[in-house]
Amino acid sequence: MSQAQQAMPAERRIAALLLASTVAALALAGVYIAGGQPQAEGALLGVALTGIGVALILWARGLSTEGTVVGDRGVLDDVEDEAAIEARFDDAVDEPGRRSVLKLFWAAGGALGLAAVFPIRSLGPAPGRALLQTAWKPGSRMVDVTGRAVRVDTLQVGGTLTVFPQGAVNAGDSSVVLIRVEADQLKLRPGRETWAPQGYIAYSKICPHVGCPVGLYQADVHELLCPCHQSTFDVLDGARPSFGPATRSLPQLPLAVDAQGFLTAQHDFTEPVGPGFWNRR
Amino acid sequence: MSARGAPVTRRLFQWVDERLGASHFTRKALDKIFPDHWSFMIGEIAMYCFVILVVTGVYLTFFFVPSSDQVTYHGAYKALDGATMSAAYRSALDISFKVRAGLVMRQMHHWAALVFLAALIVHVCRVFFTGAFRRPREVNWIVGVTLLVLAIMNGFFGYSLLDDLLSGTGVRVGYSIALSIPVAGEWLAFLFFGGEFPNTEFITRFFVLHVLLLPAAIAGLLGVHLAILWRQKHTQFRGPGRTEQNIEGSHLWPSYAAKSVGLFFIVSGVLAALGGLAQINAIWIYGPYDPTQAAAATAGSQPDWYVGWLDGALRVMPGWEVRVFHHTIANPFFPGAVLPGLTFGILYLWPFLERRFTKDRDPHNLLDRPRDAPVRTGLGAATLSFYAILFLAGGNDVLSSVFRVAPESITNLFRVLIFAVPLAVFFVTRNACRELARDKVHPFGGSLGSRVVRTPSGGYELVEDPTTVVGAIRSDLAYTDDPTDYRPPPST
Numbered sequence: 001m002s003q004a005q006q007a008m009p010a011e012r013r014i015a016a017l018l019l020a021s022t023v024a025a026l027a028l029a030g031v032y033i034a035g036g037q038p039q040a041e042g043a044l045l046g047v048a049l050t051g052i053g054v055a056l057i058l059w060a061r062g063l064s065t066e067g068t069v070v071g072d073r074g075v076l077d078d079v080e081d082e083a084a085i086e087a088r089f090d091d092a093v094d095e096p097g098r099r100s101v102l103k104l105f106w107a108a109g110g111a112l113g114l115a116a117v118f119p120i121r122s123l124g125p126a127p128g129r130a131l132l133q134t135a136w137k138p139g140s141r142m143v144d145v146t147g148r149a150v151r152v153d154t155l156q157v158g159g160t161l162t163v164f165p166q167g168a169v170n171a172g173d174s175s176v177v178l179i180r181v182e183a184d185q186l187k188l189r190p191g192r193e194t195w196a197p198q199g200y201i202a203y204s205k206i207c208p209h210v211g212c213p214v215g216l217y218q219a220d221v222h223e224l225l226c227p228c229h230q231s232t233f234d235v236l237d238g239a240r241p242s243f244g245p246a247t248r249s250l251p252q253l254p255l256a257v258d259a260q261g262f263l264t265a266q267h268d269f270t271e272p273v274g275p276g277f278w279n280r281r
Numbered sequence: 282m283s284a285r286g287a288p289v290t291r292r293l294f295q296w297v298d299e300r301l302g303a304s305h306f307t308r309k310a311l312d313k314i315f316p317d318h319w320s321f322m323i324g325e326i327a328m329y330c331f332v333i334l335v336v337t338g339v340y341l342t343f344f345f346v347p348s349s350d351q352v353t354y355h356g357a358y359k360a361l362d363g364a365t366m367s368a369a370y371r372s373a374l375d376i377s378f379k380v381r382a383g384l385v386m387r388q389m390h391h392w393a394a395l396v397f398l399a400a401l402i403v404h405v406c407r408v409f410f411t412g413a414f415r416r417p418r419e420v421n422w423i424v425g426v427t428l429l430v431l432a433i434m435n436g437f438f439g440y441s442l443l444d445d446l447l448s449g450t451g452v453r454v455g456y457s458i459a460l461s462i463p464v465a466g467e468w469l470a471f472l473f474f475g476g477e478f479p480n481t482e483f484i485t486r487f488f489v490l491h492v493l494l495l496p497a498a499i500a501g502l503l504g505v506h507l508a509i510l511w512r513q514k515h516t517q518f519r520g521p522g523r524t525e526q527n528i529e530g531s532h533l534w535p536s537y538a539a540k541s542v543g544l545f546f547i548v549s550g551v552l553a554a555l556g557g558l559a560q561i562n563a564i565w566i567y568g569p570y571d572p573t574q575a576a577a578a579t580a581g582s583q584p585d586w587y588v589g590w591l592d593g594a595l596r597v598m599p600g601w602e603v604r605v606f607h608h609t610i611a612n613p614f615f616p617g618a619v620l621p622g623l624t625f626g627i628l629y630l631w632p633f634l635e636r637r638f639t640k641d642r643d644p645h646n647l648l649d650r651p652r653d654a655p656v657r658t659g660l661g662a663a664t665l666s667f668y669a670i671l672f673l674a675g676g677n678d679v680l681s682s683v684f685r686v687a688p689e690s691i692t693n694l695f696r697v698l699i700f701a702v703p704l705a706v707f708f709v710t711r712n713a714c715r716e717l718a719r720d721k722v723h724p725f726g727g728s729l730g731s732r733v734v735r736t737p738s739g740g741y742e743l744v745e746d747p748t749t750v751v752g753a754i755r756s757d758l759a760y761t762d763d764p765t766d767y768r769p770p771p772s773t
Contacts, residue, residue: 036381042557053546060539071314127467172479210457247602275457276611
């Protein structure tokens with residue numbers, strides 16, 4: 001009697017849920033036909049699915065008259081079967097005179113496995129010198145991303161621009177951040193005295209940590225910041241890493257000004273750009 | 282079963298049984314006993330997320346173009362009109378703005394991935410903290426950890442496919458980590474990514490991995506996981522009448538099946554609502570990935586949450602690298618390859634490591650409560666806090682701007698916390714477990730056998746009431762009074 005009294009509201013609730021679910025599903029179809037609307041689609045699909053889900057769980061609760069049951073776990077292993085399998089296995093392998101042939105199966109299988117490794121080589125080119133050089137050539141003019149050549153008067157002091165070698169704007173390893181500072185503030189390293197004409201200084205834009213673009217220039221403190229992992233580089237001091245996980249200075253590109261007043265590279269970087277690798281000295 | 286329905290179903294069962302002989306198995310299967318504890322549902326949530334991932338993923342595959350061919354965009358999203366981008370990114374924009382129901386499907390897919398990983402990790406925690414990985418379940422632990430690894434990898438490949446500015450930066454980081462591996466790194470990176478990054482190969486490759494190889498591996502291993510579970514039967518918590526030899530719960534049919542299918546619908550419903558109402562991975566805001574790096578990824582670049590710990594590790598790692606004999610072991614190798622290697626290596630080996638220390642080689646079907654194994658629980662909690670700190674460190678730029686502190690200070694703080702917090706968490710957790718076991722008090726109860734009663738005159742008095750000792754029933758079953766004892770319970 002009391003069970004029947006409890007059952008009624010539960011059934012009514014289940015019915016209400018299923019009804020709501022049906023209405024939502026039909027409305028979802030309507031929304032789709034009318035052209036679709038992401039929020040309405042998600043909400044209606046949510047109601048349609050959740051309604052069925054809750055109804056099922058209420059239904060399951062109502063019918064578990066048997067309650068909790070206890071069963072036997074049984075055992076997993078069977079010693080007799082194990083022995084039988086072992087015997088069968090040994091029969092096939094241990095037959096006299098066949099042991100030596102068995103070794104040849106191993107040899108043939110191993111050789112096949114080795115041969116199967118070779119097609120993996122087709123997946124990519126050999127590293128070769130790709131990591132050691134960029135598209136910068138002696139005399140390469142600097143261009144911005146639109147291909148316009150950079151002149152000696154392009155930047156004001158404090159200005160910065162991302163530049164590429166002319167004709168290779170798509171070379172991913174050659175992007176360079178060009179900055180103009182007061183020439184007398186620069187602490188150029190020995191041998192680099194001619195690399196920064198008129199306060200123009202150029203560094204590889206690829207972070208030596210994991211290769212993010214070192215794009216944030218804070219002109220007031222002359223620091224380049226990598227937005228990914230916060231490595232910070234001192235622009236005036238050869239882009240020495242002053243904080244963060246980067247271990248090496250940004251490679252510096254030697255600059256020159258040609259007869260027409262365009263900025264050019266004296267030659268390629270003198271060290272590999274970007275993240276470190278095993279064969280990097 | 283209604284009178285009208287019986288003959289039809291009966292004929293159907295007979296037809297099937299005569300041809301497949303399936304009745305014996307089915308009958309046993311319907312009577313299979315599943316424990317009723319809620320914590321056993323977490324793994325199911327993960328499984329149902331995977332189902333949703335497959336369903337929504339198949340739909341997305343019909344529209345996604347896995348190509349890095351450069352195209353000019355003239356689509357529904359006017360802010361990017363005329364922009365140069367990959368065909369992959371354009372198709373992702375079209376899915377979001379042009380394909381009807383496409384955005385809901387894409388966002389459901391992304392949410393399902395986030396919840397999938399969350400459920401997997403909570404499930405691993407459940408199994409770890411209750412000792413469910415112990416003999417005979419070591420194999421299923423290994424299968425489970427493999428599922429976790431594959432799921433993280435597939436999540437990474439998935440969001441990398443869209444080729445937006447954020448994901449392209451993530452791929453670049455992955456490439457650099459591969460490159461940093463000693464001796465073989467250059468070859469590994471060039472073969473896996475198809476050459477020096479950036480290149481035009483990786484989208485096609487990631488696509489094959491993401492929609493074919495890894496989902497097939499996950500589905501196959503999920504089948505193995507369930508088959509082993511089916512064979513070994515579930516573990517169960519201690520309780521009156523429960524032993525190592527029996528199992529208590531409800532039958533598969535009908536109550537457990539109905540509840541489980543109900544759970545599937547609820548999980549799907551919540552994911553659908555999230556997919557429609559909660560914006561996720563708004564790729565149109567990030568813009569296309571720019572291989573020339575002219576456009577900078579800005580601060581506030583964070584990966585999906587389940588790889589946040591790796592990004593955090595990259596950030597807190599000091600600027601050290603090893604240079605020996607004209608060779609370099611680059612900095613990202615340690616946080617990017619050694620750390621995950623150790624993480625999953627230790628996770629794989631844990632059942633065997635623990636066995637070595639506890640000398641416990643017995644099979645266990647009864648679960649530990651976390652307090653029953655203070656050292657294990659302490660180590661587990663400390664490990665979780667370690668990865669939580671790394672995860673927070675992955676947002677050091679966000680924290681820096683929210684709290685207006687220099688990113689350097691935040692990072693230095695994390696470099697201390699990463700060691701201090703796990704150490705503290707270990708000792709606090711271990712001692713809390715010992716105390717809980719000793720005092721036989723439920724962690725969230727705290728009542729000690731008395732309650733406050735209001736008297737008719739309006740005053741209050743404390744009366745003895747043993748029934749209010751929360752957790753007392755279970756504590757009566759405690760197998761040892763020595764809280765420092767780390768031996769397993771004797772099987773009853």
